Amino acid sequence: MSEEGWGEVLLSTSTPRVGSGWTDTGESFDTRGLKKRARKATRPVPIPPVLVRLVREHIKEFGTAEDSRLYPAAQGGGLLSKEYGEVWKAARLAVLTESEAASPLADVPYSLRHLGVSLWLESGVSPAEVARRAGHSIAVLFRFYAKAIHRNQQRANEQIERALEADDGE
Structure with missing residues (x-):
């Protein structure tokens, strides 16, 4: 992450808790590749400046675990x-x-992911870019976030009008 501006978190594995009886190592957590990706695949996730600052402050105050986890x-x-x-x-x-x-506001941590994806869509980020950042397919994005996409209809109409008016002026 740069000192200022946008940063990036590079995801490379997931470590779900599956119970020691279900892992080859006998540990409760099983380190795996990212869902629906090649075992060694990574996924970059851009993070905005405000979150870069928060992560830096957290690391400065609390450090990281030996394996680089924040918490x-x-x-x-x-x-x-x-x-x-x-x-x-x-x-x-x-x-x-x-x-x-x-x-039910933010009743589970996953609510933050839903909020983030909805915010991106409502901010006018293209659905293809939102899907990429969230690690979704476009089909999954449309299936679960159709309401957020539909709420952008007025903004889309205004953008189309501006584009058409700009073409009329030429």
């Missing part, structure tokens, strides 16, 4: 889904109003 468990290793859920619940209570916390 290791207190005793080392990967966070258990139970621990992650407890931290998420506490964070929601700390930052949301009482009525927001009682609502």
Whole structure:
């Protein structure tokens, strides 16, 4: 990541918790390649300047785990889904109003991914670029985010009008 401007996170593996009985190593976490990609494939994810600053501040204050993870468990290793859920619940209570916390707003961490993809679409980023950044196919993007895409209809109409008016002026 550069000091200023956009950064990039390079994803290379996933490490789901599957239980020690389901791994070859006997560990609870199984390191795998990225979903629906070649085992050694990577996926770059651009991150905006505000997130670059937050990640840098976090690393400066807390460092990283030996394997470069930003959020290791207190005793080392990967966070258990139970621990992650407890931290998420506490964070929601700390930052949301009482009525927001009682609502389904960001009720699970995955909600942030959905929010991010919806924000990109509503900001006018092309669906092909949103799909690439999210690691989706275009078909998956349209299936799950059709509402966000549809809400852009007025903006799309205005863009088309401007383009047509510009052509009329030539």
